[in-house]
Amino acid sequence: MKEREVIIIGGGAAGLAAAVACKQKGIEDILIIERGDYLGGILQQCIHDGFGLEKFHTSLSGPEYAQRYIDQVKEKEIPFLLNSMVVNLTPQKEVVVANSNGLQHYRAKVIILAMGCRERTRGAIGIPGARPSGIYTAGVAQELINLKNYMIGNKIVILGSGDIGLIMARRLTLEGAEVITVAEKLPYSSGLSRNINQCLYDFDIPLLLSHTVVDIEGNGRLSGVTIAQLGKRGGIIPGSKRKITCDTLLLSVGLIPENELSREAGIVLDNITGGPQVDERGQTSVPGTFACGNVLQVHDIVDNVSLEAEYIVEGVARYLEGKLIKEQEIKVELGEGLRYVVPQKLISRKDTIFSFRVNQPGEKKILVFEDGKKVIKKKSLRRVNPAEMVRVKLSSSELEGIKRLKVRLV
Amino acid sequence: MHREFICILCPNSCRISVEYEGTNIKNIKGDGCPKGKDYVKNEITNPLRVFTGSVLVESGNFSLASVKTPVPIPKKYLKEIGEITHCLKMKAPIKIGQVVAQNLLGEDIDLIATRKVNIINK
Numbered sequence: 001m002k003e004r005e006v007i008i009i010g011g012g013a014a015g016l017a018a019a020v021a022c023k024q025k026g027i028e029d030i031l032i033i034e035r036g037d038y039l040g041g042i043l044q045q046c047i048h049d050g051f052g053l054e055k056f057h058t059s060l061s062g063p064e065y066a067q068r069y070i071d072q073v074k075e076k077e078i079p080f081l082l083n084s085m086v087v088n089l090t091p092q093k094e095v096v097v098a099n100s101n102g103l104q105h106y107r108a109k110v111i112i113l114a115m116g117c118r119e120r121t122r123g124a125i126g127i128p129g130a131r132p133s134g135i136y137t138a139g140v141a142q143e144l145i146n147l148k149n150y151m152i153g154n155k156i157v158i159l160g161s162g163d164i165g166l167i168m169a170r171r172l173t174l175e176g177a178e179v180i181t182v183a184e185k186l187p188y189s190s191g192l193s194r195n196i197n198q199c200l201y202d203f204d205i206p207l208l209l210s211h212t213v214v215d216i217e218g219n220g221r222l223s224g225v226t227i228a229q230l231g232k233r234g235g236i237i238p239g240s241k242r243k244i245t246c247d248t249l250l251l252s253v254g255l256i257p258e259n260e261l262s263r264e265a266g267i268v269l270d271n272i273t274g275g276p277q278v279d280e281r282g283q284t285s286v287p288g289t290f291a292c293g294n295v296l297q298v299h300d301i302v303d304n305v306s307l308e309a310e311y312i313v314e315g316v317a318r319y320l321e322g323k324l325i326k327e328q329e330i331k332v333e334l335g336e337g338l339r340y341v342v343p344q345k346l347i348s349r350k351d352t353i354f355s356f357r358v359n360q361p362g363e364k365k366i367l368v369f370e371d372g373k374k375v376i377k378k379k380s381l382r383r384v385n386p387a388e389m390v391r392v393k394l395s396s397s398e399l400e401g402i403k404r405l406k407v408r409l410v
Numbered sequence: 411m412h413r414e415f416i417c418i419l420c421p422n423s424c425r426i427s428v429e430y431e432g433t434n435i436k437n438i439k440g441d442g443c444p445k446g447k448d449y450v451k452n453e454i455t456n457p458l459r460v461f462t463g464s465v466l467v468e469s470g471n472f473s474l475a476s477v478k479t480p481v482p483i484p485k486k487y488l489k490e491i492g493e494i495t496h497c498l499k500m501k502a503p504i505k506i507g508q509v510v511a512q513n514l515l516g517e518d519i520d521l522i523a524t525r526k527v528n529i530i531n532k
Contacts, residue, residue, distance in 0.1 A: 038471070038472075044472075044525070047462050047463070047464060047476035047478075047524065047525075048462045049460050049462055049478055049524075050420075050421075053420050053421070059460070060524075061462055061476055061478055061524040061525075062476075063476050063506075063524050063525040063526070064506055064524045064525075067506055067525075067526050145464075146464055146474065146476065147472065147473070147474060148473065148474075149464075149466065149473050149474050173489070173492075174461075174463060174488060174489060174492035175463075175492065176492070176493070176496075192421055192423055193416045193423035193425070194416055194417065194418040194419075194420075194421065194423040196416070197416040197418055197423075198418045198459065202457075202459070202485060202488075300421070301421050383425075388421070
């Protein structure tokens with residue numbers, strides 16, 4: 001059994017930023033374990049620009065953003081394994097890795113979970129109909145087109161208005177395909193407004209809100225889909241069904257944090273985020289095991305993933321120094337208007353960044369933090385949208401002496 | 411004339427409400443930062459976008475190098491530049507920022523690489 005101070009599972013945006021931050025904190029004995037054959041994770045296939053505005057104050061493409069961290073990892077001589085899959089993780093922080101050298105066993109003082117997320121598939125949303133080829137999740141299509149040089153189709157319908165679907169609508173158009181429409185089940189888009197503007201409207205691609213795919217046809221290859229309009233309660237509006245001839249269907253219908261390993265290690269998960277329940281520094285229910293990035297909660301901006309990774313490393317460093325002292329534990333209670341909050345609990349009263357997603361779009365809202373009847377902090381939000389994560393920092397002086405903590409949107 | 415714009419320059423996606431005549435902005439609301447006004451000015455006169463795409467690479471550890479225009483270009487050229495990238499080919503190794511093509515369409519449009527590609531010996 002090989003011993004390491006910190007093992008980071010995943011070499012994507014979160015894992016790389018966590019590794020660099022660990023080294024900057026003086027932690028020397030780090031190992032990044034990556035299952036793919038390159039570092040950078042999903043960033044390598046996100047060739048569009050718009051990354052890094054907050055972190056680097058310039059607009060970068062995904063590979064450029066990743067390279068900034070990869071360069072630092074190499075410069076700081078942080079060890080990493082590629083083509084190496086963690087197949088087992090225990091509460092004792094033992095890690096079993098499978099790669100071309102067989103199985104290797106490690107034990108770490110700290111584990112940082114940075115496995116990212118995966119896409120929901122056709123099976124997850126239960127679209128009826130035939131089972132032809134030509135149905136891809138948006139991220140897989142992105143990988144095939146941007147990394148493998150494989151064009152996926154010519155006449156395309158996209159279901160779901162998540163950001164990857166929107167980005168792919170533009171990408172496919174610029175690659176010469178015809179994107180017929182983007183259908184979204186909800187009455188509002190689940191992607192960022194700027195992506196609707198520059199990826200759909202720029203190319204006159206219609207966005208059909210409150211629409212979904214209700215049937216799939218095709219023998220061998222997809223030959224068409226039927227879309228229908230949904231009423232206020234989500235039922236199909238009679239007479240609204242319409243067949244669209246196409247050869248490809250892209251699904252951009254949500255992301256699921258990849259927590260099979262966490263579950264095996266007995267880590268308590270949050271039913272809503274799909275990620276581990278954590279304290280204010282990203283520590284899970286297993287002491288010394290931390291989580292950051294999309295495995296903790298799905299982010300819409302990579303800069304926030306890097307910032308979150310750097311932020312939880314504060315906790316990692318304190319844990320290794322034996323200074324992560326547990327004061328009275330408080331559960332963060334969720335009030336109206338909000339879908340989730342991270343962290344789910346506080347074990348100290350140090351400065352804490354809270355992340356939220358709201359239930360539905362709205363304007364002129366106020367986020368209220370309360371200790372019983374006492375208001376601790378209020379934050380006004382000009383516009384809220386479930387597609388956009390809200391991040392708010394509470395200082396140690398604001399949190400000092402609180403008995404309870406409830407947050408709600410009014 | 412009144413129109414609402416969604417600024418694409420950052421994830422804030424500001425909704426900017428503009429009163430204008432021809433190319434003359436008379437009243438502007440909702441621009442969260444100074445870039446908003448410039449964005450709207452361009453949208454009214456000559457909308458600009460950064461092109462991103464990819465180019466085939468020989469003997470690299472990635473088979474495609476991602477590319478972009480170093481500055482935003484007129485939106486009307488995006489599709490044509492996309493077609494051009496299909497015909498380009500590069501050889502590994504490739505550095506980020508390396509010039510891939512210059513003065514495309516005679517419009518002073520350049521492409522630079524945005525992915526580091528290492529050489530592999532097969």
